[in-house]
Amino acid sequence: MKRIITLVVQNRSGVLNRITGLMQKRQFNIESISVGRTEKEGISKMTFVVDVEDHRKLEQLTKQLHKQIDVLKITDLSDKAIVARELALIKIVSNASVRNEVQGIIEPFRAAVIDVSKDSLSVQVTGKSEKIEALIELLRPYGIKDIARTGLTAFSRGQQPQAAELTQYSLLK
């Protein structure tokens, strides 16, 4: 099962290595990572999407992460109402003749063209992973030259619904 786990960590040298090393040692599969600073000096936030077998494994993962001295807080967002976004940059083969066509495809995705050259065009899109996947599939026929994706970053919504309603808000269910 996929889980979204965020870690608040002290931004010390090697901290990312500690976390990914731990996951590798205990055989947890990382689907994506995103790391960035927070509003507090010296504190960073990491968002992991991990694939774990069952709840026992998940418990073991969070407990092992807790043992890391640089980890301040661990949150499993998977069962919460969350806002989650990923950003992707997609460069496709394109000349003047198809530019308008591409524009028509990306518009419903609220993506934007951020760079154009004689024979290529770059698109920026943000959203949930499925949305990005869908856009990539639509652009594939034009010939994809390059893709850069950030991995998912997320936090919980300001207002949490009652437990019974949770599934419809949750990203992974």
Next chain:
Amino acid sequence: MKLQAETKTKSQPVTKTGADILIESLVEQQVDTIFGYPGGAVLPIYDALYRSDAEFQHILTRHEQGAIHAAEGYARVRRKAGVVLATSGPGATNLVTGIADAMMDSLPLVVLTGQVATTVTGTDAFQEADIMGITTPITKHNYQIQSAYEIPKIIKEAFHIASTGRPGPVVVDIPKDISANPCFETDQSPFHLPGYQPTFNPNPLQIKKLSEAVKQAKKPLILTGAGVLHGAGSETLLEIVEEFKIPVTSTLLGLGAFPGDHELFLGMAGMHGTYTSNMAITDCDLLINVGARFDDRLTGNLEHFAKNAVVAHIDIDPAEIGKNVHTHIPIVSDAGAALKEWKRQMKEGPQDHSAWLEELHYNKQAYPLWFNSPKEEMVAQWAIKTIHDVTKGDPIVTTDVGQHQMWAAQYFQFRKPDRWVTSGGLGTMGFGFPAAIGCQLAKPEERVIALVGDGGFQMTLQELSVLQERNLPVKIVILNNQALGMVRQWQEEFYEERYSESLVACQPDFVKLAEAYSIKGVKIESKADFENQIGELMSSDEPVLVDARVIQQENVFPMVPPGRGINDMVGVKPK
């Protein structure tokens, strides 16, 4: 720390270097012994050591692995952090086995490693190794010092992390320019570790659940682990057991937490545990694990482990609870603190468990440990038993890993805590002898015996130099079967007697080897000679090496074959 200080003019530097600050920080932590080996990147630290007036001793081992195993032995019996100092690159990588060993067996160590100067870090400089990267998965935490300013604070943190919570090794990597350069200002503020707040006291409500479970149990059983030793809970445990008559079994590392000769002690459990212990775990209806981690050598196949039991688990490390065995009553706590609270709360013991005690008593009588002892030749079990009998004064015993380790665990009845020092989790050959050096330095008044195999001893025998130099009265008993016994046993049992590389008849003359280091060496080949000489040899004030020739084709029994449940033992009775 200055042997030749009188003969040299002491040139006092005007300002302190980073290395001076480091030594001061160690003094502040009340370090009395450092195990180490000098080299290029730690020259400034060794220079500061030379110039220092501090009262601690530096033990020069002959290999860094010897230094760290000695520090482990020291830490185990002194219950405080052992300190190791080694140079960068090969010095540091030679420590890796010991660091991993200490991590597995939860021993507090502060390991100081030199590093190349920050100006050349990352350039593959001479003797550079990424020791932070190498040791991250095998340390509780590690630091690379970025400036001398932070040395006092990091050293405080390192000792705190190593010796509190679940103890473990902490590496502090110190670049040469930082230790060499003058330092004008240091951070003396108290440390603050928001991400490290280990639980010490138990939740009283969980203890209440435990007491309730005990009251209802008809077949209760306590399993002791090394956590009882770390938490100094032995006395409380004994009081609880005597008052409520709950039988006790132990892990390998927990031996000595409860008196080995007590009528309610069933012996060690696990792969080479007693039949009584393993059947007690299988049949009990309440298993109270106090400070053990349900290691696979204890549990065997988990599907058959304590199937009928409510499992209560006291552990200071929450990650151990539920890791291998489903736990009904989790108690995150220092084992000593939990036992105290348990004793305080528990008013009544089990209501009716006399049939259980009778059954266990019967098993103990009917299925004792056994071995066949020929008339003249020695088997290792007999030798260990004999040493146990002649050294009534409860010596500290260290071992390597393998057959002799299991036999020592089976036949040396440890009556007191901190007498048993062995490499359990990592199973390190070559651990026992240097660990014995550390034990002897930690407890100079105690008798220390290194029970080692001929294979393991040859991995760290260079430390004989330390015995010679310091005249440490460590007793080395090589249980010499001219084989890697446990490997040989498995090849006999599971590989149709194809003894691939496990019979090692070619070996040095151990007596001459001892004599080369000016140590008394004795070779003993018969039971009669052993009986006649061992008492005197073991009570000598000098170091002694005994080359005890034991029968090779001897197996550790009983045994749980790999992959089976612990109730499925072979060799329970003599063939």
